[in-house]
Amino acid sequence: MATISEQTFFLDPDFEGTLQQQLQHMVTSAILSGRLKPGDKLPSSRKLAAHLGISRITVTLAYTELLANDYLTSRGRSGYYVSLSAPRPPAFDLTRGGSEDSVDWSRALGQKFSTYAPLHRPPDWRRYPYPFIYGQTDPTLFDHRNWRVCAMQALGQRDFEALTADYYERDDPKLVEYILRHILPRRGITARPEEVLVTLGAQNALWITAQILLTQRRLAAFENPCYPGLREILNQTRCKTLAVDVDTDGLDPTALSGEVDAVFTTPSHQCPTNATLPLERRRALLDRAEADNFLVVEDDYEFEMSFLDTPSPALKSLDRHGRVIYIGSFSKSLFPGLRLGYLVGSEPFIREARALRALVLRHPPGHLQRTAAYFLSLGHYDSQIKRMGLAYGERRAVMDQAIRAHGLTMAGDAQFGGSSFWMTTPQGVSSSALADALLDHGVLIEPGRAFFAPDAPDDRHYRLAYSSIPADRIAEGIARLAQALTRLQTGPGRPHRTPAPMSF
């Protein structure tokens, strides 16, 4: 039920018929196309006449005719409404068939990007009782109340400029200051404001970095398995690529080719295996970078989730030669829909990153930067990380026990925490089939295929995250998973399918 503005109506100079007919056609076609819905209020005859520059009596006559045909009803002096019994738009699409489109889109599109299929997660995942899904905000852990307080403050008169202004070259100085003084030092990193850029999340930081460092002639090395979004970014950049298999210690620097120009790595918690790169490998990687003249892009996407042990300092903290570009993210510690992350690197690099960002999107919205700055500087971020660490620690312990009790196989071991386990299926069991089979039982897991290079497909791994499942649901969820595995090992193969949503 909406009030329809007179400004949504236009006269068509090519219409064949009287003005009154045209008005009637305008309204009926808007109803039949679904633009006007039963109960919507039409503009007054006075306003519509003034807007179209025609006589009011013409509008009144048209409305009266539409009343008689039950397209409209009148509620006395309050005006005209689309009748509740007006003809409904047909179920099929009347307004514009694809057939009218004369463009040969297969030719018109200079570049195609839609091959990118992000990780599949049912949009209604909160309806599933056992969601072992990764990277979403847990309403029981996120300090929603204080976020609102900070957002309110950032909406105040004093922050009017931070809210409304567009600016190209600067980020929110309050947010940058907090990152420099309180977040980077936790990672052992010292940086100046000119060495930091706020981005629209870590994905945006990775994308910007790839555009600047890579060309079609350059070689990028990346971990296998890895974050699928990174592989897609490298594909789109059309650089040469080298996928380096990780082991239980993460990336092995001796496996790199001397020709490489940039190495993308996740040393804190390798994505998705959770391996932490040992200090010797970090030093070897940096020595190699210096000797072979390449750069290292460190994606430190969830360092805050180090509740098992003091996190090791970032690779960037060991960087004495400006060879490491560091990427941080607030997606895990605050929430992913915030879309805020940051890049740290040498000034010449950050200068280019800032210019590319301005070209592509100008800047991350000021209001969100300022809200985050308040949330961080008032200490809510620290409390939240502590709260998450405690909850994740408990969940992880419960899960570890359940996994061992059911004899499921972990593919690696995380030293510092993280928010997930990386698992292997028994011989002959596809993790995609397992994920599908579990949907019917209310269990969501992430099959591992998307993390692997497509030319060496792997369907024996899966990720079990504990960031969105309450501790008291974990045992039953793992039990169901174990049962499904047993069925898949012994029973007949189920067809691979996507079932309809169910209630549990």
Added chain:
Amino acid sequence: MATISEQTFFLDPDFEGTLQQQLQHMVTSAILSGRLKPGDKLPSSRKLAAHLGISRITVTLAYTELLANDYLTSRGRSGYYVSLSAPRPPAFDLTRGGSEDSVDWSRALGQKFSTYAPLHRPPDWRRYPYPFIYGQTDPTLFDHRNWRVCAMQALGQRDFEALTADYYERDDPKLVEYILRHILPRRGITARPEEVLVTLGAQNALWITAQILLTQRRLAAFENPCYPGLREILNQTRCKTLAVDVDTDGLDPTALSGEVDAVFTTPSHQCPTNATLPLERRRALLDRAEADNFLVVEDDYEFEMSFLDTPSPALKSLDRHGRVIYIGSFSKSLFPGLRLGYLVGSEPFIREARALRALVLRHPPGHLQRTAAYFLSLGHYDSQIKRMGLAYGERRAVMDQAIRAHGLTMAGDAQFGGSSFWMTTPQGVSSSALADALLDHGVLIEPGRAFFAPDAPDDRHYRLAYSSIPADRIAEGIARLAQALTRLQTGPGRPHRTPAPMSF
């Protein structure tokens, strides 16, 4: 004055000396580098010892030594603070000199983007009493109170998912529905949800469109003068380009080459001349697009500012063949720092745009989409446009009169309104020099050079916007402008310079 977390301290395995010495070095170097500031509170000896895994007595001894040397002060039981008389960091940069950076950045950067110099606007422009600057939010016109109310609603428990979740493929359905049902119909456009994509402002929409439609072998035509951000985007895309001079009716379709693949145009209010493309030219442009098989990108960046007359429907409303890609923006009607705009086009195009957006930045932040959806659907957007139209109408009238009274020269005439005048200087007077000369007199204008193709530079135009200057300041501002023009025509040439900020 901040509380410094223990987590910002790390032991260095390579440190030569005792643990206590290392702790002292840690604190003094943090103070000397400026990371710790006078008054900052240090972590308690208990917390720091636990974090570093060392004995508490070692920390206490180190702190005591630092007290004696006046790096720290103690406030009884409340803990240790950086002394107000602690040594200050030197004015030059101690922590990391450029000399340590061993990277040859001129080689390491695969692509450079920093040639892009956006329009210059002093960051402290609000201090100037006569700011004829473009595109910023006027606090007296923006409905800040209701924006806050809507933001609060969007921060509520019911919108938790819209606030926090990350999603790739969808936009906020409430915002998309409003755009489809209420905004596009005002422009005469009918579209389905699959034909709309929310972007991070119009700049982002233009950038995405250029990436998809253009390659190095394709030819893009654009208006001269034009929005400088568009020219930069086309440069970065490295497509072939054709700059088409506009006249008082905007873009002339007969001036297009038959080889063109995409035409970028601003038919409602040509940027920056404000010309409105007449219906005959619109039809001719679309006929030509169909005959020569090209696409048209319509940037409808400020259609809401049509207070002089009913706005003509968008070019897209005449498009029967899917040849027009339409770009809308909330930067002018709401505020530029919001960073929200939208693309409307055929489904195959929007599918690629969505995929590219996911790759580059995932999605525009959900909270801002939802806040805008509330602001729009509660009618505040309509009221605001009306309020802006009234104020702009008044300002425009005052300005028109002042411009004529002083005999200044308009370069074109806007039929529907807009928010600026496009002006010409007298023969021999550079608009850059004029802009510089006016700074000392508290007047800000936008010299036109940035709008023109660099190979045919123009320094005789300038833009005078009335979106940020109160009506009662306009007469005096224009009078000062006229005086400066007289001085420049008669007096000795002033050196071209950027003066220091002044008080007026």
